[in-house]
Amino acid sequence: MTDSVKLIKVRESIQADNDQQAQDLRKELKARKTLLINLMSSPGAGKTSLLLQTTGRLKDEYRMAVIEADIDSTVDAQRLADSGVEAIQLQTDGFCHLDVPMVQQGLDSLDTHVLDIIFIENVGNLVCPAEFDTGAALDVMILSVPEGDDKPLKYPLMFSKCDALIVNKTDFLGTPLTDFDLELLEKRVRKLNREIRIFPLSSRTGEGIKAWTDWLATMAAEHNT
């Protein structure tokens, strides 16, 4: 554990075979019994808050680290480091997604052999990150209630490729501030992805978080044995 943030300015890879590299990285991390999870969402959907809640609840059972990606700044990595989680900040310098060589630069700064779970907090963007395999074993996305229930219609690739969907900020449901329809959302998502796991929760109140962390624990047990 560390309370300081390591900052890496990544450069875009010129290698075209990102998919092959992703497969190789997945195999390597499987052999090391390290579960790599790629977390994606729009800006402000709550990736960092969810990671704070998640690592806070699992810290006694798992050794974890977070690779944060942002165009600029180290605020997210600093929030995590302040909570006692090892956090690496990748600055993507204008690139709108992470690819395998960028993720590898983050992993190279971590002692992956002793880590059970590594989270990637991808760049806040529902478009480009969906198109690039990071080498993660699991792709997880967050949609927050204030964004609206029409997002599967507009960003279908993201919803199609993820293993789990977190519907965050459920404390907004039932207020006059939003007409978000959770059932309609689930129907739209299932049309794109029948197998996806859906976890409605609120990182702010903690409601629903346990179902998500229980699933994560099952995934880690399956992957790391």
Next chain:
Amino acid sequence: MTDSVKLIKVRESIQADNDQQAQDLRKELKARKTLLINLMSSPGAGKTSLLLQTTGRLKDEYRMAVIEADIDSTVDAQRLADSGVEAIQLQTDGFCHLDVPMVQQGLDSLDTHVLDIIFIENVGNLVCPAEFDTGAALDVMILSVPEGDDKPLKYPLMFSKCDALIVNKTDFLGTPLTDFDLELLEKRVRKLNREIRIFPLSSRTGEGIKAWTDWLATMAAEHNT
């Protein structure tokens, strides 16, 4: 006015001189007295709702149209067409931003000579659209309260290049659902862009919209004479 939606599937331009084309388009639209406005935000920040409010309030004074860009679907253009606004839907087929040739494909479907104001609703993304000049005379972004007041730290280019920032969903302020600090946000934005106009408003309640539409009217008067 039309109540049907024209759908165009755009292809990415291979021309490298997007900036030159943007300057040419700006000059051409200035000569035609048509104000082109490029509206950008994260997914779900409220671009379409704001356009519905804006065109609804200005429809007696200005002839307007909207060019909608989405990865997929025609839902946004349909909402506008249903309200009586001429709307062209560009499907960007995975591209995460608009460039000038894509915008030109939308303009080619409109009778620009009779239009006073054309809005571009760019792809929902705070990263890539900031990097591509569309040829618009004005760049406007929306940040919605639920996204958080830290976004200028993380997406500085978008805040740096815009002429106006709309802070949408102000009806969330002062509720226990958010700790968004409008003063702090403004301070962070001004560090990046001293001249930017900031309009806090709620498209849902209508609060604050008038200041925005008054400014638009002033901009149209300046541009189109």
